[in-house]
Amino acid sequence: MLQTQGLGKQFLLHLQGGLRIPVLDHVDLQVQAGECVALVGPSGAGKSTLLRSLYGNYRADTGHIRVRHEGEYVDIARAEPRLVVQVRSRSLGYVSQFLRVVPRVPALDIVADAARDMTQAQARARAAALLLRLNIPKRLHGLPPATFSGGEQQRINLARGFIGRHPILLLDEPTASLDNANRDIVVAMIREAKQDGVAIIGIFHDTEVRDAVADHLYHVTAMQDS
Amino acid sequence: MSDETLLSARGLTLSFGAIPALVDVDADLWPGEVLAVVGESGSGKSTLLNVLSGRMAPQSGVVWYRDPARHLHDVHAMPQPALRALHRSDWGFVHQNPRENLRMGVSAGGNVGERLMAHGSRHYGQIREHAIDWLEQVEIDARRVDDLPRTFSGGMLQRLQIARTLVTHPRLVFMDEPTGGLDVSVQARLLDLIRGLVRRLNIAAVLVTHDLAVARLLAHRIMVMQRGRVVESGLTDQVLDDPQHEYTQLLVSSVLQA
Numbered sequence: 467m468l469q470t471q472g473l474g475k476q477f478l479l480h481l482q483g484g485l486r487i488p489v490l491d492h493v494d495l496q497v498q499a500g501e502c503v504a505l506v507g508p509s510g511a512g513k514s515t516l517l518r519s520l521y522g523n524y525r526a527d528t529g530h531i532r533v534r535h536e537g538e539y540v541d542i543a544r545a546e547p548r549l550v551v552q553v554r555s556r557s558l559g560y561v562s563q564f565l566r567v568v569p570r571v572p573a574l575d576i577v578a579d580a581a582r583d584m585t586q587a588q589a590r591a592r593a594a595a596l597l598l599r600l601n602i603p604k605r606l607h608g609l610p611p612a613t614f615s616g617g618e619q620q621r622i623n624l625a626r627g628f629i630g631r632h633p634i635l636l637l638d639e640p641t642a643s644l645d646n647a648n649r650d651i652v653v654a655m656i657r658e659a660k661q662d663g664v665a666i667i668g669i670f671h672d673t674e675v676r677d678a679v680a681d682h683l684y685h686v687t688a689m690q691d692s
Numbered sequence: 693m694s695d696e697t698l699l700s701a702r703g704l705t706l707s708f709g710a711i712p713a714l715v716d717v718d719a720d721l722w723p724g725e726v727l728a729v730v731g732e733s734g735s736g737k738s739t740l741l742n743v744l745s746g747r748m749a750p751q752s753g754v755v756w757y758r759d760p761a762r763h764l765h766d767v768h769a770m771p772q773p774a775l776r777a778l779h780r781s782d783w784g785f786v787h788q789n790p791r792e793n794l795r796m797g798v799s800a801g802g803n804v805g806e807r808l809m810a811h812g813s814r815h816y817g818q819i820r821e822h823a824i825d826w827l828e829q830v831e832i833d834a835r836r837v838d839d840l841p842r843t844f845s846g847g848m849l850q851r852l853q854i855a856r857t858l859v860t861h862p863r864l865v866f867m868d869e870p871t872g873g874l875d876v877s878v879q880a881r882l883l884d885l886i887r888g889l890v891r892r893l894n895i896a897a898v899l900v901t902h903d904l905a906v907a908r909l910l911a912h913r914i915m916v917m918q919r920g921r922v923v924e925s926g927l928t929d930q931v932l933d934d935p936q937h938e939y940t941q942l943l944v945s946s947v948l949q950a
Contacts, residue, residue: 481941
């Protein structure tokens with residue numbers, strides 16, 4: 467579903483006198499449908515950078531990122547921006563660590579907005595069901611999430627990521643600010659998505675969560691500064 | 693995915709005396725897509741908007757527009773009446789200052805209905821009904837339909853301008869700092885409104901803004917301008933989160949985090 471080949475990434479910081487920070491080099495990983503690959507490695511090794519590159523949020527400098535999109539493979543590292551927009555809309559979902567949304571929009575609308583291939587009424591019903599499953603009580607659905615706790619915001623983000631039912635899902639620390647009960651719910655949701663054939667690549671700091679969902683580990687190693 | 697652009701510009705160049713406002717600028721816009729143009733004051737972004745929309749002629753370069761029948765038009769070679777007709781039908785323009793677009797001596801409903809009449813509607817009852825429907829879509833109380841715009845707040849005026857612009861269902865809207873000059877509390881609501889309308893009506897838009905957060909929330913793609921040149925362009929979140937050009941890195945790192 468997703469495969470990288472010789473993926474490399476460095477940051478060039480013009481404002482720091484052209485400082486070059488190499489982060490990724492020769493990353494070759496792949497994930498099949500119904501499979502979960504966990505990115506592992508010490509803090510600062512480049513796990514988040516890798517995940518963001520797979521989504522096209524960061525620009526890969528070298529190599530390929532082939533993503534299955536409507537029966538064909540699109541190279542995210544090279545595709546035109548508007549094609550990447552299409553791939554994200556239909557094939558590739560991403561749950562970031564932080565919620566970034568238009569202020570003053572209610573939680574339910576934020577989640578329903580990310581649904582696809584359904585009517586507005588269906589999207590709202592599905593969004594409400596997902597939020598309830600993630601223990602966001604009904605009284606919060608109509609409120610904008612800016613004032614919610616970190617864990618609540620993360621669950622809004624998860625609901626938003628899962629409602630799109632993308633065939634490929636990237637998860638950046640999806641359980642980082644959750645208590646045990648909510649963590650178990652997210653683990654169950656990830657397992658169900660796998661059963662539905664979703665290919666998942668994620669960063670799971672929590673080893674229990676990782677053991678519960680991951681089929682393979684991909685080790686990201688920190689590069690030496692050149 | 694359609695491969696045919698709605699609007700294409702090549703080699704746009706324009707100087708004001710010794711000051712370059714546009715230097716060899718290319719731009720493409722596809723149907724249903726929002727393109728943000730960002731940069732500081734004097735970067736040429738508003739000039740680009742004026743040239744793309746035919747309001748200002750470039751010294752060299754060309755702007756192509758593809759009409760619904762897929763005929764291509766050289767925007768700057770069109771006769772004035774044809775260009776004006778285009779601005780009344782397929783296109784819309786949202787100014788930073790809504791007073792530039794609104795008729796302050798005409799009621800709110802009249803401001804919206806007038807566009808429909810220019811578009812060919814003649815039935816007074818239907819026009820009024822349609823105008824009221826649009827006032828509600830931009831969250832203006834229907835009871836204000838007969839009030840003059842001068843009794844409206846800045847945020848309401850901006851929403852009225854948006855209703856007046858979108859009532860004829862344009863395919864392409866040019867927006868010049870649509871949230872500029874408004875209170876922050878009003879901005880958020882307006883952003884959400886624009887985002888919803890653009891998506892629901894599948895409108896393509898060129899959005900000029902100096903506010904990177906506005907670009908992030910509304911635009912699929914972004915172009916960064918400096919001294920009349922496009923220094924970087926691409927996916928909005930990629931350009932903002934992983935800027936490659938020195939100037940973009942400076943812009944992004946200069947934003948205050950609230």
